[in-house]
Amino acid sequence: MWHAHQLHPKAYVQDLTELLGRVLDHDDSDLDRSPGQKLDKGFHESCELWLQNYGDVYERAGAMYRGLPPAPILPSHQIPAVGTPIDFVPLSPREVLQVYVTILRVQNLPKKKGDIRVRLKLERKCSSFKLETFSVPLREGAFWKHTWMFQAEKSTEALKIELLRRHSSILTWMMEGSDVLGYTSVSWEYLLSMPTLSLCGWLPLTRWVSQSNCPSLYVCISLTPPEPGPHLLRIINSLPTDDEGRMGMGSFFDRRGCWLTRTVLDYSNKEVFIIRARFSDGFTHTPEAEKCIYIHKGGWEYKNSHSRTGYTPAVVAVAYQVVTGQESKKELSRQRCWCFFGKTSEILVRASDVDSNWDLRLDLELHGNLGGQIRLVCGRKLDYEVKGATEEEEGGFVTVIRYNLADAPLGKATAVFNWRTGAMEVSPQESVVLILLFSSIISRSVLDMKHIKVKFNRHRRPPP
Numbered sequence: 001m002w003h004a005h006q007l008h009p010k011a012y013v014q015d016l017t018e019l020l021g022r023v024l025d026h027d028d029s030d031l032d033r034s035p036g037q038k039l040d041k042g043f044h045e046s047c048e049l050w051l052q053n054y055g056d057v058y059e060r061a062g063a064m065y066r067g068l069p070p071a072p073i074l075p076s077h078q079i080p081a082v083g084t085p086i087d088f089v090p091l092s093p094r095e096v097l098q099v100y101v102t103i104l105r106v107q108n109l110p111k112k113k114g115d116i117r118v119r120l121k122l123e124r125k126c127s128s129f130k131l132e133t134f135s136v137p138l139r140e141g142a143f144w145k146h147t148w149m150f151q152a153e154k155s156t157e158a159l160k161i162e163l164l165r166r167h168s169s170i171l172t173w174m175m176e177g178s179d180v181l182g183y184t185s186v187s188w189e190y191l192l193s194m195p196t197l198s199l200c201g202w203l204p205l206t207r208w209v210s211q212s213n214c215p216s217l218y219v220c221i222s223l224t225p226p227e228p229g230p231h232l233l234r235i236i237n238s239l240p241t242d243d244e245g246r247m248g249m250g251s252f253f254d255r256r257g258c259w260l261t262r263t264v265l266d267y268s269n270k271e272v273f274i275i276r277a278r279f280s281d282g283f284t285h286t287p288e289a290e291k292c293i294y295i296h297k298g299g300w301e302y303k304n305s306h307s308r309t310g311y312t313p314a315v316v317a318v319a320y321q322v323v324t325g326q327e328s329k330k331e332l333s334r335q336r337c338w339c340f341f342g343k344t345s346e347i348l349v350r351a352s353d354v355d356s357n358w359d360l361r362l363d364l365e366l367h368g369n370l371g372g373q374i375r376l377v378c379g380r381k382l383d384y385e386v387k388g389a390t391e392e393e394e395g396g397f398v399t400v401i402r403y404n405l406a407d408a409p410l411g412k413a414t415a416v417f418n419w420r421t422g423a424m425e426v427s428p429q430e431s432v433v434l435i436l437l438f439s440s441i442i443s444r445s446v447l448d449m450k451h452i453k454v455k456f457n458r459h460r461r462p463p464p
Helices: 002-006 009-020 038-054 170-176 188-193 432-449
Strands: 094-107 115-122 146-153 158-166 178-187 198-204 216-223 227-229 231-237 258-265 271-280 292-297 315-321 335-340 345-350 363-368 374-378 397-402 412-418 423-426
Touching (some): 002 009, 094 158, 158 216, 178 198, 231 432, 345 432
Antiparallel strands (some): 397 412
8 A cells, every 4th residue: 555655656755745745755674574583563553443444454455465476487498579379279267356354343243052153155166166164253342353265266157155053062063063143245356346346344244034133243354356266176997998099998808098188177177178198909908109198179079969978079289109119128118209280299208217216206397389488496486386395295296487478577387287196277378288288298107107007987987
């Protein structure tokens, strides 16, 4: 707020001169925000004074301090000319909101035995965001303050605040749970229509049993405008397919190739891609030079509503393993090379010679057109970093860092994926197909380098 005021120098000088008789010095040299230090004390004192004078919270969604930015990771090649990548297979966009909810006071609490508590839920459930916070005990008083900060899907439509009664008997509570005494809902559309994108005031609770003095909560809610959110994808195993993309491998005498097949689901459990990796010709394992990975756009296609045999949609990307035929078994057990995008780019997956847990620290190199644009780093880095995570917890994660974005010349983390679990988060600035190729290539390479035998489950089908 102070910085926003300073963006208007004339008004800033005039206002401070009228209020203080001078222009207040703004010292940005002190960056210590640890508990008990000057900045921390000043912030909490400002919050308390704001609350006492205006009856509202000082904090606002999307406007609070988020910590120091992560240290940049330098590129492994020369940085190319700035340009924005174009995803040639766009997905349905997601819209997310940053939400800040504070309950300050409560009145007319019911005189019932048991512990009166409050919790937050969403009006409409969303598979990628299910908000059901732990219930918090309520008490009447001058200022009772509890705050929640979270990110919500705009498709969830509304925020619901519930008043609960937890039974005094632990046995009864464990068997029957808590009683809902009342609730109130605030839609995102209503909050977005407010000039300040915020709401502060008493909200009466709708009760299941009518009563003259219904409970009310003094609530402060703020949110940010909807913005494009990252794509949340996960990969699940599916039935193997044949060379024609038909689900199932056919009978023993009718086998036409065998492909390891996986289905990619988005945050709403919709089928968006199918990944196929050639495993054998139906009887013997595929030679190294013929191994390939296909990415298909869309879900399984069925000839009619009664058909149980699905077919894969059109291919949008292909990756081929690069071999000369002269590699020894030891070399193939230590590194694999794949080309993709019309053989204009290559990725080298290399294992350590001395580390038994080499799959936790893979050496990933990109060459060709993407060599200077992207770097792959094992673990969750930059914006995806998880403080205090162990090496085992970071296992399988790979961060994608781009260096050709106009808004981040020093590099920006545009995606993170786990080639073990098949989970991934891809920003709108990044190509989803490219990340699927990276994850599939690394997973397949590790599988081959470890000589892991694949067992097929003929009865597993993708979700309807």
